[in-house]
Amino acid sequence: MTRIRLLSTLTATALAWAGATDAHAADKWATIKGQVVFPADKPVPEKKEINVTADKEHCLSKGALVGDELIVNPKNKGVKNVWVYLKPAEGDTFAAGDIAPALAKTxxxxxxxxxxxxxxxxxxxxxxxxxxxxxxxxxxxxxxxxxxxxxxxxxxxxxxxxxxxxxxxxxxxxxxxxxxxxxxxxxxxxxxxxxxPYFALTDADGNFEIKDAPEGKFRIFYRHENGYHKGKDGAKGFPVDIAGPTLEMKPLEIVLPENK
Missing domain, CATH: 2.60.40.420 (Cupredoxins -  blue copper proteins)
Known part of the structure; x- marks a missing residue:
């Protein structure tokens, strides 16, 4: 009876420890939400009309074509098509334990x-x-x-x-x-x-969301096709301390070569 009780106690303790570990693991992931906007003190850039040189009848059938390298929402100055992503505080490769199980293999x-x-x-x-x-x-x-x-x-x-x-x-x-x-x-x-899996692309309002990001100290990057936010400094990323369940970041006024 003593041996059975001891085994039962050890089993219960192990299950409790495993449950605590699983609970801790479930709590280590966070959703990051934010917005990338054009600088408040600068006017929204004008869209430049494209010089159409081929298949004009079709290409211009729905109106003039305009450049879309830099798309800024005139209502809220949100910048579309900015890649936002994470990297570890040091190095470029995430440790296996920093990838949420649901995202490890998709x-x-x-x-x-x-x-x-x-x-x-x-x-x-x-x-x-x-x-x-x-x-x-x-x-x-x-x-x-x-x-x-x-x-x-x-x-x-x-x-x-x-x-x-x-x-x-x-x-x-x-x-x-x-x-x-x-x-x-x-x-x-x-x-x-x-x-x-820790990346996103900003939408028409400049909003982005990265789900199941690991808690802790990491770096966040803002990259547009015209360059990194703040150029060479932005290529190194910016420190971010991630804590769950949701990290609401302040709107980021992106600084690119075109709007310095």
Whole structure:
């Protein structure tokens, strides 16, 4: 009886310890929310009209095409298409314990890029290593896509209504992969590919959300296709102390080469 009681006590203690450990693990993840905005003391930049040199009838069928490298919401000055992501306080690789179990292994995502009216949609993409691309041409005129990354390159012409899916998956790399249309030279885009799940792309209001981020001290990066927030300093990231369940960050006034 004594031995049975001892085993029962040890088992109960072990279960209680395991439960406490699981509870602690469940509490170590946080959701980060924030907004990237254009500086309050600067006017919203004017959109520049694109000089359309090919397939004018179709390309201009819905009005003039304008540059969309820097998209600022005139209502709240939110900046669209800013990559926001995390890195450890030191180094570039997350420890296994800093990746939430639900995010450690996720199904690959297929990113569709279309070319409906002489512009890529979307033209700015954020992806995780292992994700794939699907390129479509839903327009009535031929298009082309020339894609270049560290592990994947192709130059594919797409007939009206055509599509193309590369066999290779995307691999993580430091700099954005690029794509462009040789037929319509003003068309271009970017893909940033991460080896971890802690990234986001700002929406039309400049808002972003990163879920299940690890608690603790890390670095946060704000990167636009025109450069890092605050240039070379921003390329190193900015310290952030993450605590859950939700970290509401103050709106960040992004400083880029175009708006210094």
């Amino acid at each position: 199904a690959a995502k297929e990113h569709m890029v279309d070319q409906p009216v002489c512009a890529f949609a979307p033209r700015i993409v954020v992806a995780r290593a292992g994700d794939t691309l699907l390129v479509k041409n839903s327009s009535p005129v031929p298009h082309n896509i020339k894609f270049s990354s560290d592990n994947l390159e192709f130059n594919q012409t797409l007939a009206a209504g055509g599509s193309f899916k590369p066999e290779k998956a995307l691999e993580a790399q430091k700099n954005p992969a690029t794509f462009a249309c040789n037929i319509h030279p003003w068309m271009n885009g970017r893909v940033v590919i991460f080896d971890h």
